[in-house]
Amino acid sequence: MRNKKLAIIPLLIAGVVVLFQYFGAEKVTNPETGKKVRVALSSEQEEALGLQSYREIVSQSQTINSGAEYAMVVRVAERLARATGEAAQDFKWQVSLIRSPQVNAFCLPGGKIAVFTGILPYAQSEAGLAAVMGHEMAHAVARHGSQRLLRTSMAQTLMVGAQFSLSDMDPQQRQAVMAAIGAGAQYGVLLPFSREHELEADEMGLIYMARAGYDPREAITFWERMSSAGGQQPPEFASTHPSHGRRIEQLREFLPKALAEYEQRSTPSHR
Numbered sequence: 255m256r257n258k259k260l261a262i263i264p265l266l267i268a269g270v271v272v273l274f275q276y277f278g279a280e281k282v283t284n285p286e287t288g289k290k291v292r293v294a295l296s297s298e299q300e301e302a303l304g305l306q307s308y309r310e311i312v313s314q315s316q317t318i319n320s321g322a323e324y325a326m327v328v329r330v331a332e333r334l335a336r337a338t339g340e341a342a343q344d345f346k347w348q349v350s351l352i353r354s355p356q357v358n359a360f361c362l363p364g365g366k367i368a369v370f371t372g373i374l375p376y377a378q379s380e381a382g383l384a385a386v387m388g389h390e391m392a393h394a395v396a397r398h399g400s401q402r403l404l405r406t407s408m409a410q411t412l413m414v415g416a417q418f419s420l421s422d423m424d425p426q427q428r429q430a431v432m433a434a435i436g437a438g439a440q441y442g443v444l445l446p447f448s449r450e451h452e453l454e455a456d457e458m459g460l461i462y463m464a465r466a467g468y469d470p471r472e473a474i475t476f477w478e479r480m481s482s483a484g485g486q487q488p489p490e491f492a493s494t495h496p497s498h499g500r501r502i503e504q505l506r507e508f509l510p511k512a513l514a515e516y517e518q519r520s521t522p523s524h525r
Contacts, residue, residue, distance in 0.1 A: 268415020272408045279404050284396050285341035286458045293400035294407060297344070300400055301364035308348065308366035316353040318371070327351045327369050330384050330466075334391055335365070337465035342395050361390040363399060376479055384466060385473035388459030396458060398451040449496050453504050460505065460512035467519045470512035474505050 279292040295303070318324050331349040335342070345365030356370040367387065377383040393399070420431060460470045481498035496504070 262419055264418035265412075265415040268412050268418075271415075272411050275404065275408050275411065282397060284454070284458075285339070286392075286396075286461055287454065289454075291397075291401050292404055293397050294404035295400045297363075297397075300397065301346075304363035304366050304394070308350075308362050308368070311368060312350050312352075315350075315368075318351040318353055323371070323374060324351045326380055326383065327387075330380060330387055331367055333466035333468075334384060334388050334462050337388075337462040338391060338395050339465075342391075345394070359386050359390050361387070361394045363394050363397070365391070365394060367391065376483065377476060378479070379472065381463070381468040381472035382476045382479075384463040384468040385459065385470075385476045388462040388466075388468075388473075389455045390459075391462060392455040392458035393451065396451070396454060398455065402448065402451070452496055453501070456501060456505055457508045460508050461515055464512040464516035465519065467516075470509060470516055474502055474509070477502050477505065 276292060279294060280296065281290055281292050283290050293300075327349060331347065335345070335347045338345075342365060347365040347367070349367040349369070352368055352370050354370040355372040357372045357376060359367070359369040359373055361367045367390065369383070369387065373386060374383070377386055416431075423431070456473070460473055463473065464470045477498055481502065
């Protein structure tokens with residue numbers, strides 16, 4: 255069996271690599287919260303990947319390109335895009351309405367938005383839709399995907415180092431230890447990081463919809479509808495998203511700041 259001091263060397267090397275990964279990554283500042291974070295990709299790389307994914311999804315979907323619902327989606331996207339300000343001035347915003355029962359919407363890096371018709375009954379209004387789209391657009395502006403990619407890459411580097419350090423261990427024991435380490439990384443680091451992003455996108459989305467002239471209180475109403483709609487949610491600790499209850503609680507805390515923005519706008523709310 256190898257000397258225990260030698261066995262730890264791969265893990266130490268992995269730790270050094272992680273430090274290079276982290277400090278070598280670009281540091282950016284969230285335009286709304288002022289929080290400084292590091293990202294794995296340049297904005298140009300993000301935009302290219304976002305465009306590629308968007309084209310693939312749209313090409314495989316049934317899109318709606320006319321009618322009242324489509325006009326509403328386009329109108330909300332345009333108003334919210336203006337509300338993001340200088341932070342997304344280089345985004346080439348595009349939006350598609352996709353016919354699908356999925357209760358979902360997304361915004362890919364670079365401003366590529368898709369709204370599924372399945373979420374419209376829950377939105378119920380233009381302001382409700384603005385709550386959904388503002389949240390998704392905030393993910394792109396804050397570059398959450400690139401932040402998660404960096405965190406995942408760092409965790410994988412440490413996992414490889416641990417695997418080499420444990421190479422002399424009994425295979426079954428090594429498998430059990432690696433499973434425990436993987437679970438610790440997943441539930442202790444990666445999932446909480448994702449939930450943090452969701453709440454940050456909620457906060458930014460409230461600001462965007464308020465700047466665009468939509469009553470930010472409609473975001474709370476939307477999530478109350480989502481909560482009362484039923485459906486089984488996984489325990490929060492095992493989910494990438496906060497529970498509906500926690501999300502509503504946080505939105506209430508964010509609301510005063512958003513209402514201050516809303517009251518400065520002369521554009522009437524669309525309910």
